[in-house]
Amino acid sequence: MKNRNYYYLKFPLSKFVQYTGIKISNKSDRKDLIEFFKQLHKLDPIVKEFSDGSFQSYVCFLYAGCQNYTGKAWFIDVYVAEELVWFMYPFQLPGSFLIFKQKNDLRLKIRLIKALATNTETKLLDLQELFSVVNASNNNLIKLKRQIINLLKELLASQIIHSQLEIVFKNGSRKQVSIEHLTISKTSLLSNQPIKCP
Secondary structure, X not given: OOOOOEEEEEEEHHHHHHXXXXXXXXXXXXXXXXXXXXXXXXXXXXXEEOOXXXXXXXXXXXXXXXXXXXOOOOEEEEEEEHHHHOOOOOOOOOHHHHOOOOHHHHHHHHHHHHHHOOOOOOEEEEHHHHHHHOOOOHHHHHHHHHHHHHHHHHHHHOOOOOOEEEEEOOOOOEEEEXXXXXXXXXXXXXXXXXXXXX
C-alpha cells in the first residue's frame, strides 16, 4: 500500500497465551484478551519526515481480527508494518515481564515498562506515584519492595539498565544508589522519590 509493505500473520490465540504466560480461566478472561487485539489500531502511527517538509504517516497494524472458525479454537489475523517485523533493535525485557502474579506486581511492571520505553537516555521511574495507589498491609509493602529490587536486578543482569540509580529529592538534592546494594530498608528512599536509571 503506497509503497509500504505489510506482513500477514495468523496464529492461534492459545499460542499467544502460551508465549506470554498469561492465565485464561474463563470466557471473561478470553474476552479481555481479544479486546487487546481490538486496540492495536490505536497505537501511534509510524511517521517519516523528510528535509523538504514532506512526510508519510501510516499505521503499525493495517488490520487485526479474531475469528473462531471451528467453534473450538480462536485465531488472530494481523497485517503488521514491515518496520515492526524487521525492527533491528527491539525493545527487550526479561521473560518475567510477560506475566504477573497480582495487581501490585502488574502496576510495578507497567511503570517500569513506561519508564524504559522513552527515547531519552536517562529513564525516570516515579515510584512515589506507585506507592500512593497501593493499598497494602506492611507485609504486602515489603513484598512489593522486594519485587522492586528483584526486577531492577533482573534488568541490570539483562544489561537493560546500568547499576547506578539516582534518587531525586523534592528539594533538588540527589543521591546515588547502586542496584547491587539495594535492600528492603533502602527502598523506602525509592518509594518517596522518583529515581533515574541512566
